Amino acid sequence: MYCTKGHLSTIDYIYATLLEFEDYYEISNQTFPAVVGSVFEQKLLIADKQPKSARAMSLTPPTKNGKQAVFGPLILVANEGCDTSDYPSNTKGAIAFIKRGVCTFGDKSSAAGKAGAVAAVIYNNAQGDFGGTLGAPSKDHIATFGISNEDAQSYLKDLESGKTVDASAYIDSNVRETGTTNIIAQTKGGDQENCVMLGGHSDSVDAGPGINDDGTGSLALLEIATHLVNYDVNNCVRFAWWAGEEEGLLGSDYYVSQLTESENLKIRLFMDYDMLASPNYAYQVYDATNKANPTGSEELRDLYTDYYASKGQNFTYIPFDGRSDYQAFIVNGIPGGGIATGAEGVKTKEEVEKFGGVEGEWYDHCYHQLCDNLSNLNYEAWELNAKVIGFFALLYSIRTDKQLSW
C-alpha cells in the first residue's frame, strides 16, 4: 500500500541510503498519479452469519448512499461473472455471488454493478483466504467483498438447491486520487547507452507489512547497490524500487510507459526480484522463453538455473505470467526474467524432496497477510537469492555490449 506512513518511511530509507553513494549513482524519483483507498468499516452477513474470511477488497467503493448497509438475496452468478450475460435477471437489487478467476476483480465488480447488484461477494476458487484489489476505479464498481472457498461451500449448496439465502453488506470506504513514487538509481559509470536493469517493489498490500513481499527484494537490491560501488562497470546498472505494485503493477507500468523509444532501447534486460525468502520456499525461476518473450529472456532464465545448479541447489520453473513488475518490460520489447520463492501456491511432494519444507502448505503461509513480518522469512533462501542478485548485476554489468545483444 502506498501513502501509508510505513511506505513513505520505506521510500525515505531507500533514498537516504542511496544518497550516501551520490558520486557513483544518479538518483532520481518519479512520482506518478495513483489512487488510494481506505476501508474504515465493513460487515458482511450471509444467512445471518458473518463469514469468517470476509474481507472488503482494496479500492472498493462504499455501499450506497454513502455508507448505508444494503440488503438483498444472494444470487449465484454463472461462470466467473466476467460477462453481463452471466448475471441472472433477478440480480437487480441483489448481492451477486461470483467465483474467482478468468477476469480481474474489478471486471467482476463492474459487471455486477451493470447488472444492478447492490454489492458483490467474490469467493476463492482455491484453498485459503484471499484479498485483492478492484484496481483503477470505475463508475460501475460496487461494494465488493472476498471470501474463502471453504466459507462459500454451504451457500453454494443452498443456492444450487434453489433455497433463498438473504444477505446484507456494509462498507464504509473512500477512494481518492493521490501520487506515489518510484526510486531509480543508475551508475554514472559504464556505457550509458546500454543498461541492465533490476528492480523490486517498495510497497506492500494494506493487510500487512510485506516483509517477504517485497521487503526481501527491496532490501537485497539496496544492499547490492551499496556494494556495487566497489566495482567499475562496463554497462550501466540501473536499480528500481517500484511503488504501487500491489495495486496493479502501477509503478513499473508508469515507468515503462514514460520511456521514449531511444530510452526503451537502452534497457537491455530487466530482472525482477519479488519475494525472495518465503518460509516454505522453493527456488523458483520464471520460465521466460524467447518464443513467448523478447529475445534474451531465455538466456537469463538459463543462467539463473545454471547458477542454482552450480551451488548444488534445485530449482523449479514457474509461469512468467504477468504477476509482477517485469510485465511492462516484456510487453514493451525488453527481455526480462527473475526469481522468486513462492506465494500462495501449495508445495508438492516433489518440491519437498528438492527443497525440504512442508508438503501441502503454501510457500508463504503469510502471503498478503498481517503476519508477513520479520518472523516470516527463511534467511537461508534470502541469503542465496541476495547473492543471485549481486552475481547477476555484476555479470551483466561487465559483459560487453556485444554479449549483451545476445
Ligand SMILES: [Zn+2]
Ligand atoms: Zn510482490
